[in-house]
Amino acid sequence: MKKIVLGIILLLGINNIKAQSDMVELLAVGKLEANHLIGNYASPFLETFGNNLNNGWYTTAAPLKTGRFTLTIGGTASFVPKDKQSFLINPAEYTHIKNLANDNTSITAPTVFGDKTPITDLFAYYDNGNGSILKKRIPLKGTGFNFSPLPVVQMSVGLLKGTEVMIRIIPKLDLGDYKANYFGVGLKHDIKQWIPFMSKLPFDLSFIGAFTNANLDMKGNNFLQVEASINNPMGDIFNNQTISFSSSAWNANLAISKKFSVLTLVGSIRLSHYKTTLDLKGNYPITTLDSDGVKTITNIVDPIGIESSATNIGFNGGLRIKLGFIALFAEGSFVPSGYSSATAGLNIGFFN
Numbered sequence: 001m002k003k004i005v006l007g008i009i010l011l012l013g014i015n016n017i018k019a020q021s022d023m024v025e026l027l028a029v030g031k032l033e034a035n036h037l038i039g040n041y042a043s044p045f046l047e048t049f050g051n052n053l054n055n056g057w058y059t060t061a062a063p064l065k066t067g068r069f070t071l072t073i074g075g076t077a078s079f080v081p082k083d084k085q086s087f088l089i090n091p092a093e094y095t096h097i098k099n100l101a102n103d104n105t106s107i108t109a110p111t112v113f114g115d116k117t118p119i120t121d122l123f124a125y126y127d128n129g130n131g132s133i134l135k136k137r138i139p140l141k142g143t144g145f146n147f148s149p150l151p152v153v154q155m156s157v158g159l160l161k162g163t164e165v166m167i168r169i170i171p172k173l174d175l176g177d178y179k180a181n182y183f184g185v186g187l188k189h190d191i192k193q194w195i196p197f198m199s200k201l202p203f204d205l206s207f208i209g210a211f212t213n214a215n216l217d218m219k220g221n222n223f224l225q226v227e228a229s230i231n232n233p234m235g236d237i238f239n240n241q242t243i244s245f246s247s248s249a250w251n252a253n254l255a256i257s258k259k260f261s262v263l264t265l266v267g268s269i270r271l272s273h274y275k276t277t278l279d280l281k282g283n284y285p286i287t288t289l290d291s292d293g294v295k296t297i298t299n300i301v302d303p304i305g306i307e308s309s310a311t312n313i314g315f316n317g318g319l320r321i322k323l324g325f326i327a328l329f330a331e332g333s334f335v336p337s338g339y340s341s342a343t344a345g346l347n348i349g350f351f352n
């Protein structure tokens with residue numbers, strides 16, 4: 001699983017977070033319980049990735065004039081609150097998960113953004129009913145980071161009637177076992193021009209909306225291999241292992257800004273939504289015991305399918321400093337019921 005998560009991170013540009021936890025061990029608890037456990041462990045990553053897609057779309061409420069354009073290069077990061085850095089595992093809720101004492105004492109475990117020191121008292125148990133028990137340690141640990149970054153690269157072009165179009169795109173990658181695509185489009189429109197009593201007031205007021213979609217598919221036969229020294233009567237059926245990662249997000253904003261010479265201040269209220277899914281498909285071998293207490297291979301088909309989604313209202317505030325053909329910007333977003341974030345970078349191009 002480390003290779004899987006690292007693949008997602010590298011191909012989608014999240015190069016500051018390392019997948020420290022070898023989550024393949026979690027498949028030893030079976031499909032149902034692995035989905036529940038991995039869902040709790042990985043959900044902050046899925047949520048912050050979707051949240052990041054909605055960030056950094058604008059640095060001013062003023063649309064570019066017709067024919068003018070800018071290139072935005074920067075980064076955004078969602079901050080993971082304390083209650084999302086760990087979760088509680090109650091062995092009484094599981095069949096194959098136990099603590100070291102083999103009782104129902106709950107275990108506090110890190111999420112992907114939790115403590116990077118692995119917990120040592122979490123085990124997968126298999127009992128064949130004849131007194132033979134297979135106990136396998138699950139070394140669950142986090143990254144030690146409490147934020148989730150994502151790069152931002154965007155082109156913006158001014159059209160007619162106070163309208164600006166914004167595009168984020170990574171050309172579709174097809175590298176055999178690796179397929180990925182990333183596309184986003186946004187629209188900014190000056191609404192003050194349509195309100196007679198506001199049209200001459202010294203500030204800008206716009207509606208801004210954007211949609212983003214990102215996908216990654218990875219195929220390989222080494223995500224989870226048959227344990228060494230165990231007979232494998234199933235042959236090469238485990239060569240079809242695939243991971244599928246998908247995230248889509250949209251946001252709608254009412255933004256206001258005021259320009260003071262080289263300085264622009266901007267604020268907005270935002271309605272946003274994201275949905276992110278992570279699926280492991282194909283055949284995966286886990287080690288269990290047969291009726292004689294001998295280790296054997298059990299096949300789990302399509303073991304993981306987890307999803308995180310949310311709709312939030314948030315508030316943004318930021319500033320931009322224009323220096324000729326370059327502008328520096330920074331902004332923060334506060335989301336009472338979700339993930340707050342920060343974005344910074346530079347614009348290059350022909351400004352208003």
